[in-house]
Amino acid sequence: MQGETAPFACLIRWNVLSLDQWTERFAQARRASLLQSYDYARAACPVLGLKARWGVIEIDGAVAGLVQILETAFPGHILHGVHLDRGPVWLPGFGAPDHVAAVFHCLNRVMPRRLGRRRRFIPDVVDTPDMRDALAHAGLRARGSSYQTIWLDLDPDDDTRRAALRKSWRSELTKAQHNNALHVDWTTNTQTIDDVIIGYHADRTLRGYPGPSVKMVRALARQFFATNNLLVGSVRLQNETIAMVLVLIHGSSATYQIGWTTEAGRDYHAHHLLLWDSSVILKQRGVRDFDLGGISDDKDGLAVFKTGLGGTIVRTPGFYD
Structure with missing residues (x-):
């Protein structure tokens, strides 16, 4: 039928x-x-x-x-x-x-x-x-289980969104923002693109989590960079890069594509800085919706972290033929 x-x-x-x-x-x-x-x-x-x-x-x-x-x-x-x-x-x-x-x-x-x-x-x-x-x-x-991702609404102003952060998330962001030893940079060029991809490959190899291939990420970064729709952010502690993210902009939406962090990055809440700053930059560019990426379990650590930023879990039916 x-x-x-x-x-x-x-x-x-x-x-x-x-x-x-x-x-x-x-x-x-x-x-x-x-x-x-x-x-x-x-x-x-x-x-x-x-x-x-x-x-x-x-x-x-x-x-x-x-x-x-x-x-x-x-x-x-x-x-x-x-x-x-x-x-x-x-x-x-x-x-x-x-x-x-x-x-x-x-x-x-x-x-x-x-x-x-x-x-x-x-x-x-x-x-x-x-x-x-x-x-x-x-x-x-129906041929497969549902898919879940987390969307962040960027329509509210920054003060309103900050007030809506989970209390612990906001506290950790504030600590990172007040730490003068940390330096956040949003320079997007061929060098920072290479740096975030190399770091992603090393982190994914070490920890064994699923994700797009390096070849695919490079192709995406090249295309989105050419159309001025790419953001690369990094956090440095003294002379060491401790976290990086790569974000793709598409229309009035954007997607957190890859990111990585070191143990020091986790200790200093570097990803709190990068996700918050990326949301501010995206809003300034007219982006209204930020896809923070898929999750396998709405109660795992990754989901808890992303929803702390104010994101909403959205479940879709999955794969059909």
């Missing part, structure tokens, strides 16, 4: 917008995922051996959102892979369960499930019974 009849008429028009038009519309969306951004496609496709397509979603004749898919195909499309990761991107006023059902019903019609086609849909919708019903009615099958 490819799904029931959609409650709205939905049309996806592919590759009809200029880059400027796509960028303008993308910036209108709240909580737009990194994986749906044009810069991400430009960076990831050569690394993954994929090609991108960009769709404008129209529901009952109105422009409702954007969708970016990455594809792999062999001659004649006998074998075809379709990746829709953390999308679509909904424009204001859209994204209700009926809209979600309509767009995935449309995708089912355009790219039906068949022998030789591998589909990976990771809908970027809040995991609720209504949303799961909408995906099922569109003919999608």
Whole structure:
């Protein structure tokens, strides 16, 4: 079964917008995922051996959102892979369960499930019974567990956001800010990009946590640096760098991509400095939503740390085909 009849008429028009038009519309969306951004496609496709397509979603004749898919195909499309990761991107006023059902019903019609086609849909919708019903009615099958990330709303002013920090988080940030031995720097250039990636690779190798490959991070950093959408921050203690982060900006949203810290960095709360400063810088640049990154457990240390900054855990339904 490819799904029931959609409650709205939905049309996806592919590759009809200029880059400027796509960028303008993308910036209108709240909580737009990194994986749906044009810069991400430009960076990831050569690394993954994929090609991108960009769709404008129209529901009952109105422009409702954007969708970016990455594809792999062999001659004649006998074998075809379709990746829709953390999308679509909904424009204001859209994204209700009926809209979600309509767009995935449309995708089912355009790219039906068949022998030789591998589909990976990771809908970027809040995991609720209504949303799961909408995906099922569109003919999608659940194939994986839910995904959780933490979003920080940057609309409130800095004083309001600081007052909303968890008390212990705010106390540790204040200690770090008043420590004259620490120096925070937000210089983004080829040297600092190399430094944060080298440190990330060493830290990930030592501690064994999951994360993007060094090749992918380098490709992302190169692309986002070229479009002035990259931030690299570091904290030094005397002559030693004790923590670094790399943040990607996409539309009116941004994503904490990688970071690392030393034991001294943890002792001196260096990441409190970097995350707080990055939120201030992003707000100054017009960013409204900051994706602090995925978590595996909403009660683990990483989740507790990120929610201390004021972030909200958002759970999506996971992987479908």
